[in-house]
Amino acid sequence: xxxxxxxxxxxxxxxxxxxxxxxxxxxxxxxxxxxxxxxxxxxxxxxxxxxxxxxxxxxxxxxxxxxxxxxxxxxxxxxxxxxxxxxxxxxxxxxxxxxxxxxxxxxxxxxxxxxxxxxxxxxxxxxxxxxxxxxxxxxxxxxxxxxxxxxxxxxxxxxxxxxxxxxxxxxxxxxxxxxxxxxxxxxxxxxxxxxxxxxxxxxxxxxxxxxxxxxxxxxxxxxxxxxxxxxxxxxxxxxxxxxxxxxxxxxxxxxxxxxxxxxxxxxxxxxxxxxxxxxxxxxxxxxxxxxxxxxxxxxxxxxxxxxxxxxxxxxxxxxxxxxxxxxxxxxxxxxxxxxxxxxxxxxxxxxxxxxxxxxxxxxxxxxxxxxxxxxxxxxxxxxxxxxxxxxxxxx
Amino acid sequence: xxxxxxxxxxxxxxxxxxxxxxxxxxxxxxxxxxxxxxxxxxxxxxxxxxxxxxxxxxxxxxxxxxxxxxxxxxxxxxxxxxxxxxxxxxxxxxxxxxxxxxxxxxxxxxxxxxxxxxxxxxxxxxxxxxxxxxxxxxxxxxxxxxxxxxxxxxxxxxxxxxxxxxxxxxxxxxxxxxxxxxxxxxxxxxxxxxxxxxxxxxxxxxxxxxxxxxxxxxxxxxxxxxxxxxxxxxxxxxxxxxxxxxxxxxxxxxxxxxxxxxxxxxxxxxxxxxxxxxxxxxxxxxxxxxxxxxxxxxxxxxxxxxxxxxxxxxxxxxxxxxxxxxxxxxxxxxxxxxxxxxxxxxxxxxxxxxxxxx
Numbered sequence: 102x103x104x105x106x107x108x109x110x111x112x113x114x115x116x117x118x119x120x121x122x123x124x125x126x127x128x129x130x131x132x133x134x135x136x137x138x139x140x141x142x143x144x145x146x147x148x149x150x151x152x153x154x155x156x157x158x159x160x161x162x163x164x165x166x167x168x169x170x171x172x173x174x175x176x177x178x179x180x181x182x183x184x185x186x187x188x189x190x191x192x193x194x195x196x197x198x199x200x201x202x203x204x205x206x207x208x209x210x211x212x213x214x215x216x217x218x219x220x221x222x223x224x225x226x227x228x229x230x231x232x233x234x235x236x237x238x239x240x241x242x243x244x245x246x247x248x249x250x251x252x253x254x255x256x257x258x259x260x261x262x263x264x265x266x267x268x269x270x271x272x273x274x275x276x277x278x279x280x281x282x283x284x285x286x287x288x289x290x291x292x293x294x295x296x297x298x299x300x301x302x303x304x305x306x307x308x309x310x311x312x313x314x315x316x317x318x319x320x321x322x323x324x325x326x327x328x329x330x331x332x333x334x335x336x337x338x339x340x341x342x343x344x345x346x347x348x349x350x351x352x353x354x355x356x357x358x359x360x361x362x363x364x365x366x367x368x369x370x371x372x373x374x375x376x377x378x379x380x381x382x383x384x385x386x387x388x389x390x391x392x393x394x395x396x397x398x399x400x401x402x403x404x405x406x407x408x409x410x411x412x413x414x415x416x417x418x419x420x421x422x423x424x425x426x427x428x429x430x431x432x433x434x435x436x437x438x439x440x441x442x443x444x445x446x447x448x449x450x451x452x453x454x455x456x457x458x459x460x461x462x463x464x465x466x467x468x469x470x471x472x473x474x475x476x477x478x479x480x481x482x483x484x485x486x487x488x489x490x491x492x493x494x495x496x
Numbered sequence: 497x498x499x500x501x502x503x504x505x506x507x508x509x510x511x512x513x514x515x516x517x518x519x520x521x522x523x524x525x526x527x528x529x530x531x532x533x534x535x536x537x538x539x540x541x542x543x544x545x546x547x548x549x550x551x552x553x554x555x556x557x558x559x560x561x562x563x564x565x566x567x568x569x570x571x572x573x574x575x576x577x578x579x580x581x582x583x584x585x586x587x588x589x590x591x592x593x594x595x596x597x598x599x600x601x602x603x604x605x606x607x608x609x610x611x612x613x614x615x616x617x618x619x620x621x622x623x624x625x626x627x628x629x630x631x632x633x634x635x636x637x638x639x640x641x642x643x644x645x646x647x648x649x650x651x652x653x654x655x656x657x658x659x660x661x662x663x664x665x666x667x668x669x670x671x672x673x674x675x676x677x678x679x680x681x682x683x684x685x686x687x688x689x690x691x692x693x694x695x696x697x698x699x700x701x702x703x704x705x706x707x708x709x710x711x712x713x714x715x716x717x718x719x720x721x722x723x724x725x726x727x728x729x730x731x732x733x734x735x736x737x738x739x740x741x742x743x744x745x746x747x748x749x750x751x752x753x754x755x756x757x758x759x760x761x762x763x764x765x766x767x768x769x770x771x772x773x774x775x776x777x778x779x780x781x782x783x784x785x786x787x788x789x790x791x792x793x794x795x796x797x798x799x800x801x802x803x804x805x806x807x808x809x810x811x812x813x814x815x816x817x818x819x820x821x822x823x824x825x826x827x828x829x830x831x832x833x834x835x836x837x838x839x840x841x842x843x844x845x846x847x848x849x850x851x852x853x854x
């Protein structure tokens with residue numbers, strides 16, 4: 102009996118392996134077309150692909166960007182005209198997996214890329230898209246290394262350095278604080294990138310930083326030391342370049358030690374009001390620079406937020422909005438350039454490289470968005486302050 | 497065939513197996529019959545194969561459980577890449593520069609292995625496993641706080657501050673930027689290089705196992721007290737195996753890192769160490785050929801399962817369990833050896849039996 106069982110198992114395994122092989126073989130036949138010659142004549146939709154963390158610790162960002170892009174694709178396809186086919190592959194927020202995921206998309210026949218959602222995988226895949234000549238517009242991989250030296254990789258989000266210097270400038274211009282404390286995440290590219298430029302800009306503007314403390318992935322639950330340091334140095338404003346989950350804990354813990362400075366966050370802070378089990382009264386008076394505001398009354402945002410809530414049962418954050426904008430930016434660029442889905446990835450790439458620095462784009466994350474030829478986006482961050490549990494523009 | 501002993505015949509089979517795999521893949525590549533997905537995985541597969549072989553030296557041959565093998569990979573990766581970037585102007589010829597970088601990576605990982613090995617190898621069993629785990633984490637955290645830059649004056653190294661305090665002169669370049677790791681690496685690793693590294697690794701490991709020292713190492717594994725009583729120097733041989741294993745992991749690290757445009761320290765954490773240990777255990781302790789196959793199959797498997805989306809890691813785990821059960825089942829083993837007896841002529845069978853022991 103046992104013997105039969107074993108034989109059975111081994112057969113199952115062999116069949117499993119064979120079917121796996123078969124899958125990759127059939128995919129490989131499409132590959133030659135995508136990178137080299139033209140697609141089959143029946144191709145009607147642009148194959149749009151991206152990688153992002155759909156599972157694991159960073160999954161909320163990957164899924165948000167994917168969902169946002171998906172809504173945009175559905176809307177555009179419903180309008181007729183340019184059609185898209187969207188495919189997201191999971192990269193688990195890891196460079197190696199991201200390159201694997203990207204190669205899988207190449208087998209699928211990707212024509213234009215949405216790059217990667219997060220920065221470290223973004224650096225890895227952008228190098229690949231650069232050497233393969235596939236155009237990439239990343240929704241949210243904000244590190245400068247993503248676009249550095251690559252003419253065909255563009256960003257939809259602000260680069261990290263811009264946010265840092267814009268924040269420092271904003272604090273000085275609006276006289277928000279005189280003694281600044283900074284708490285940042287030491288092992289995170291995003292957080293550290295913003296801190297670095299914030300610190301150098303602050304020095305330039307004579308903004309006094311009295312306390313700089315850090316935390317890491319492993320220690321992001323207890324901030325008593327950091328807060329005590331800021332308090333004892335008399336900081337009246339704490340700059341928080343981080344995502345909203347640790348920020349919510351900082352707000353909570355500061356309140357429990359009776360410390361009430363002003364808080365200033367960046368776009369990662371967006372989403373704090375929708376965090377589950379978070380007392381929104383804690384966030385009262387928190388200022389942040391963000392390109393997207395889910396409570397905005399602007400017509401497009403309202404309809405996007407409504408659709409997103411219907412489909413995914415959550416309020417979209419800026420990652421979703423960036424993903425949505427990427428697809429619309431592609432639509433505009435492809436229309437302007439007169440690209441058709443039967444063009445090869447390399448042909449589309451050349452057209453896009455030509456056209457992207459010239460287009461002006463209106464999206465959820467900004468009006469009159471333009472790009473420099475380096476791939477860096479230029480849009481103005483909106484200063485927001487949280488009042489009565491909702492964002493209010495500061496200007 | 498008759499002149500060769502069992503051991504050397506087994507070696508020839510292993511080399512032949514790797515060379516055959518290389519030739520087949522190269523043929524597929526040149527005829528364009530290989531998916532980009534698989535093609536992109538060739539270099540990481542080579543790196544993982546070297547990692548598995550080198551860990552097998554510690555776990556299978558020396559018999560000590562090491563849970564920090566990725567730490568040595570990390571040392572090799574970071575020093576190798578730093579070497580490669582700083583040598584850019586001195587050695588313009590890429591293959592030579594890559595080779596030198598791999599050697600530097602291997603050397604520094606070997607030094608790290610020796611330093612760690614001296615205190616650690618005094619421990620045994622579970623204690624040793626836990627301490628190697630801790631060392632792996634220490635290496636990861638140190639690289640997270642390390643800043644290295646290069647300019648005309650040479651390398652600048654800084655610890656715990658940030659990249660701006662490296663004081664680089666004009667035209668200088670930050671190489672390791674703390675937790676952001678290294679970005680902007682020029683991809684130099686190729687499949688051929690990976691293949692060459694596997695062959696070198698096999699040459700070193702198989703010859704070590706087959707030497708006087710190797711027999712001493714295995715004697716320590718089988719019965720430490722008996723080995724000591726016949727005058728085998730425990731620390732010396734343990735350290736020899738451990739440092740060799742670390743150095744090879746370092747070489748694999750450089751190869752791996754030079755295949756991606758960015759690497760970060762947290763990649764080489766506990767999970768990677770365990771992953772490699774899984775390759776070794778699945779391939780069979782002390783079974784070098786098994787390690788090669790297990791590393792290859794288990795690297796490709798998650799990618800093949802991509803079509804199952806979010807369930808793929810569950811399926812991966814189930815497949816792992818099934819393979820473990822199947823390969824350890826006596827009935828199945830008996831069935832396979834029966835099959836072999838029937839199919840192979842008797843003189844070849846002898847060789848196969850020798851191979852099983854290697």
